[in-house]
Amino acid sequence: MxxxxxxxxxxxxxxxxxxxxxxxxxxxxxxxxxxxxxxxxxxxxxxxxxxxxxxxxxxxxxxxxxxxxxxxxxxVAAESATAPAESATAPAESDAAAAETAAAPAETTTAASGTAGSAKTAAERQSVLVGYGPDSEPVSRRARAAAARAAAPEPEAALSNGTPDARPAESATRSAGSGFDDDRMRLARPAATPGARKLAREIGVDLASITGTGPEGAVTVDDLHGARREPLAADHIPIHTAPPVSPMRAPAGARPAASERETRTPISGIRKRTAAAMVASAQHIPQAGTFVTTDFTGSMELLDHLRATPTFAGLTLTPLALVAKATLVALSEFPEISSYWDESNQEIVTKHYVNLGIAVATERGLLVPNLKEAQGLSLRDLCQEIGRVAELARGGAATPADLTGGTFTITNVGVFGVDTGVPLVNPGEAAILCLGSIRKRPWVHRDELAVRWVTTLGLSFDHRMIDGEQGSRFLASVAALLEDPLTLLGRV
Known part of the structure; x- marks a missing residue:
């Protein structure tokens, strides 16, 4: 099957x-x-x-x-049962052909041909994997590659004097059989759990160099973590290291070999998909940006007050949750910000709901799970949901449904000590809000210089459907709500 x-x-x-x-x-x-x-x-x-x-x-x-x-x-069981039956009929067909040959010499050629064909079919069915027919079946990619390697001469196939070398015949013998010259390598590869194989590829560790403690000696994730804490052996070369240069004697004072200066990591997994999405964003979305620096002192005081209330007991209430609430309120005032450009139908589709994406940095890369129907969530609900999706993303448990269908995204670069950023708009969305670091700075408050909590907000948007005025008004609305968060109380 x-x-x-x-x-x-x-x-x-x-x-x-x-x-x-x-x-x-x-x-x-x-x-x-x-x-x-x-x-x-x-x-x-x-x-x-x-x-x-x-x-x-x-x-x-x-x-x-x-x-x-x-x-x-x-x-499956039915297929496996057919293979012995086919093999058992081959000798009977051969005996019948021999009897016909003795009785009718004129038909010798035909009978022999039929017997040879029957024997050939049986041999082919025995040489391929169980449950598949003769060579009329499609050939796999690895089988074709193995056949090509068997047919092509090795570099040492002919000596300079024209005398053929015997090694190509040995190579062809190794390539014969099941059609896979790497079967022995496949079966002999180190036993490891799927999670351990994935982690080994990401950190560039050869599983053969790790002693497994799992069932039947399989390498586990804990074994790899232990290996990372131990110094690598002197002769260990990570699997992602570039191939060494030609083994020629280097002149005195030459630079180190390329393998000692570079590391090559295959582009795969989250990095591959993130790259594809960002290329699509840069190529197809004409993006513009606007920024505002605002007094965040009132929001910080409100957060301190709410953390001490029973409503938020046991929850981690962060500035991001309050920014998310202010963003949702502003989106209800500017619904065009929650839209996308439908190129195929030449339409601007405005969504009257918000699946709020929260960018989360994980060990595997950047993930953006989204909060479904976030427009109806209270500040407490937002606090819970942001913590939940962030934990799912960092733990690798986020599902495709969690990571798709977003309508607007918030990214928080302030946790890295950065004032602000210029993020790219996610394909299928119209804008993305960037929250910078929140820190004490000199600020003019009520015509006097004071030390206040200050932050910078940035908005990147699709200029095809959002004009500079709309983007600026939306961002100014978010900033005003955060500067005077008491205006949010009626919507919290």
Missing amino acids: EFRLPDLGEGLADAELVSWAVRVGDVVELNQTIADVETAKAQVSLPCPFAGTVLELLAEPGDTVLVGAPLIRVG
């Missing part, structure tokens, strides 16, 4: 294979996890919809697989 990548969410056309939890030859049970994939920046475990033996893995970790494309082949 062929398992194809299912639709993991509305609008998702592909997924990146993170790791396999099974190998060729493993016996899988119904709904057993066979692989981890990542799509829309969320990691999802795929269960197998049927039980049987793994026959072929049709993608490698790091490959992007389209929805509906074959992912794995599993031989």
Whole structure:
């Protein structure tokens, strides 16, 4: 049976294979996890919809697989039972052909041809994986690559005097058999949990160098964390390091080899998808920005007061929650800010709801989970939901539904000590608000110089549907609400 990548969410056309939890030859049970994939920046475990033996893995970790494309082949019980039956009929067909040859010499050529064809078919079916027919079946990518390597001569195939070398024949012998010259490498790769394989790729650690403490000696995530705390062996080379240069003797005073000066990391996972989204944003959205610096002292005093009330007991009330509430109030006054440009239909679509995206920095990269129907949330609800989605994102538990469908985004660069930023608008949205650091500064308050809490807000917006006036008025409204947060009380 062929398992194809299912639709993991509305609008998702592909997924990146993170790791396999099974190998060729493993016996899988119904709904057993066979692989981890990542799509829309969320990691999802795929269960197998049927039980049987793994026959072929049709993608490698790091490959992007389209929805509906074959992912794995599993031989179920019915398929496995047919293979012995076919093999058993081959000798009988051969004996019948021999009898016909003795009785009718004129038909010797035809019978021999038929017997040879039958034997050839049986041999082919035995040489391929169980449950598949002869060479009329599609050939996998790795099988084609193996066949090409077997057919092509090695660089040392011919000596300078024209005498052929015997090594190509040995190479061809190694490539024969099941059609996979890397089967032994696949089966001999270090045992590890899927999470450990993913972490090893991210931090550039060779699993073969780690002693596993999991079941049957499998390497676990804890083993990798322990290895990171220990100094690497002198001969350990990270798997993402660039290949060494030619082993020629370097002259005195030469620079270090490229492998000692550079590290190459494959572009995959969250970084790959973030890059694609930002390229689309820069290429297709004409963006403009506006900024305002505002007195945040009233908001800081309000937050201190609310933290001491029973309503917010046990919650972490941050300035971000108050900024989110002010933003939602301003969006109700400026609904055009919560819209998007429909290029295919040449329409501006205004959304009368807000799925508020909150940018979260994680170890795997930047994630933007969004709060569904946030326009109806109170300040307490916002505080809870921001904490919940941030925890999901950092823990790698955010689903595609959590990470898609946003209508407006807030990013908080102030936590890194930055005054403000110029973020790119997420595709499918019209604007993004940037919150800078909140710090004490000299400020003119009531015509007197005073030390006040001050912050800078930045707004990037799609200039196709939001004019400078609209963007500026919206940002000024958010700043005014934060400067006099008592005006929010009627909407908190």
